[in-house]
Amino acid sequence: MTNSKTPHDLNCLTISELEKLAADRMDKQTRDYYNEGADSGSTLAENIAAYQKYRIRPRVLRDISSIDTSVNIFGHRNSIPLGVAPTAMQCLAHDDGELATARACKQMGVVMGLSSFSTTSLEDVKGALGEHPGALQLYLFEEREHSRKLIQRAKKAGYKAVMLTVDTPVLGRRNLEIRNQFKLPSHLKVANFNRDDDDDDQGVKIKDKIASTNEGRKRSSETESPKRTPPTGPITFHTHAPNPTLNWERDITWLQSQCHPEMQVWVKGIATAEDALLACHHGVDGIIVSNHGGRQLNGALATIDALPEVVEAVRSQSKNIPVHIDGGVRHGTDVFKALALGADFVWVGRPVLWGLAYKGQEGVELALKLLEDEFRLCMGLAGVTRVEDIGKEYLVKMDRSGFVSRL
Numbered sequence: 001m002t003n004s005k006t007p008h009d010l011n012c013l014t015i016s017e018l019e020k021l022a023a024d025r026m027d028k029q030t031r032d033y034y035n036e037g038a039d040s041g042s043t044l045a046e047n048i049a050a051y052q053k054y055r056i057r058p059r060v061l062r063d064i065s066s067i068d069t070s071v072n073i074f075g076h077r078n079s080i081p082l083g084v085a086p087t088a089m090q091c092l093a094h095d096d097g098e099l100a101t102a103r104a105c106k107q108m109g110v111v112m113g114l115s116s117f118s119t120t121s122l123e124d125v126k127g128a129l130g131e132h133p134g135a136l137q138l139y140l141f142e143e144r145e146h147s148r149k150l151i152q153r154a155k156k157a158g159y160k161a162v163m164l165t166v167d168t169p170v171l172g173r174r175n176l177e178i179r180n181q182f183k184l185p186s187h188l189k190v191a192n193f194n195r196d197d198d199d200d201d202q203g204v205k206i207k208d209k210i211a212s213t214n215e216g217r218k219r220s221s222e223t224e225s226p227k228r229t230p231p232t233g234p235i236t237f238h239t240h241a242p243n244p245t246l247n248w249e250r251d252i253t254w255l256q257s258q259c260h261p262e263m264q265v266w267v268k269g270i271a272t273a274e275d276a277l278l279a280c281h282h283g284v285d286g287i288i289v290s291n292h293g294g295r296q297l298n299g300a301l302a303t304i305d306a307l308p309e310v311v312e313a314v315r316s317q318s319k320n321i322p323v324h325i326d327g328g329v330r331h332g333t334d335v336f337k338a339l340a341l342g343a344d345f346v347w348v349g350r351p352v353l354w355g356l357a358y359k360g361q362e363g364v365e366l367a368l369k370l371l372e373d374e375f376r377l378c379m380g381l382a383g384v385t386r387v388e389d390i391g392k393e394y395l396v397k398m399d400r401s402g403f404v405s406r407l
């Protein structure tokens with residue numbers, strides 16, 4: 001039941017072994033930045049642990065000799081219902097950074113999410129992906145011009161979608177990052193921003209345009225009620241990624257006007273039925289149930305526990321949009337459980353970073369291969385041959401006292 005895309009690595013047969021192998025290959029600052037969650041890390045831990053509440057009800061004697069694990073996403077066939085979640089600054093893990101991830105995604109037939117705070121430009125990453133699909137994660141900046149330009153570049157490069165991250169109105173408190181005084185080493189840069197040659201469609205330098213917009217803001221603030229001043233200066237993730245002004249009415253409509261029809265607009269970071277309904281109401285193309293890998297609001301529900309209410313809300317609408325999930329997926333059985341609870345697709349973050357730190361492109365392929373093999377095995381042992389047949393009849397939920405209930 002294995003395929004021949006990548007050889008097995010006998011030192012590393014699980015994602016948990018990969019995590020340990022990667023830990024030895026990263027410096028402390030990088031390891032802490034990649035691995036930690038916000039505050040005490042309880043949501044990070046629960047994202048993983050919550051999968052244990054669900055157990056699989058296998059069916060037998062079903063001829064599983066031919067299993068198809070593939071699904072459609074962004075008009076392409078993906079080898080498994082799993083993609084690489086956008087994670088920032090991948091050159092911290094390996095010199096080839098996002099290029100290695102892109103090559104591995106292409107090799108494994110898996111869609112790639114690229115962080116807008118990547119250490120490789122979005123054009124170079126798309127070059128490595130070729131015709132293979134990619135989605136650009138977006139932090140919508142208060143200073144809209146930067147975002148507008150980035151969206152135009154993504155469109156031109158051929159990205160299929162933007163994923164607007166909506167769970168970062170402010171950045172979560174990450175104590176190790178604070179203690180380590182995290183900063184990007186001087187040989188690396190956030191490659192999509194702070195480029196001297198950035199200009200707009202009329203050839204006006206963006207930095208000049210922003211300066212004049214900010215001048216305008218200062219002047220109007222003398223006569224109007226006090227307003228926030230958007231961050232100025234070089235774009236860094238601490239200053240620019242969080243945007244406390246983001247809101248449904250103004251920002252989603254604006255983003256759709258910039259992206260459609262060439263690129264879809266998804267929202268990443270939905271955790272409630274109420275927001276899922278608002279997302280449907282505002283016509284987004286898809287939802288990712290996410291708590292940012294436990295890095296934002298500590299104490300938030302594990303994503304697999306938030307998923308059912310989001311799915312129910314979305315399915316109650318006349319237009320059925322896809323619901324994806326990320327956070328804590330470490331096994332093929334986790335992918336199966338998320339799908340059984342109604343997700344259409346899952347994304348993984350840290351396991352890919354661990355693969356990258358372990359062996360660059362080969363390590364990312366290994367991470368994806370382990371998850372693919374485990375998922376295929378799980379489908380076979382559960383008696384399912386097509387992804388669309390995975391439903392809640394294959395799961396039971398166990399409470400703390402061990403009481404088992406059907407879903």
Ligand SMILES: Cc1cc2nc3c(=O)[nH]c(=O)nc-3n(C[C@H](O)[C@H](O)[C@H](O)COP(=O)(O)O)c2cc1C
Nearest residue numbers: 034085086087088115165292293327328348349350
């Ligand atoms: C080191 C790191 C950097 C991340 N950077 C981004 C980012 O730039 N944009 C974003 O929307 N999410 C970012 N995320 C969150 C991931 O997209 C994803 O939601 C999360 O990693 C999923 O959880 P998992 O790591 O348990 O799979 C980051 C996560 C990690 C661990």
Ligand SMILES: CC(C)CC(=O)C(=O)O
Nearest residue numbers: 088117237238241292295
């Ligand atoms: C704020 C980002 C640039 C990175 C991020 O989302 C993260 O570190 O979780």
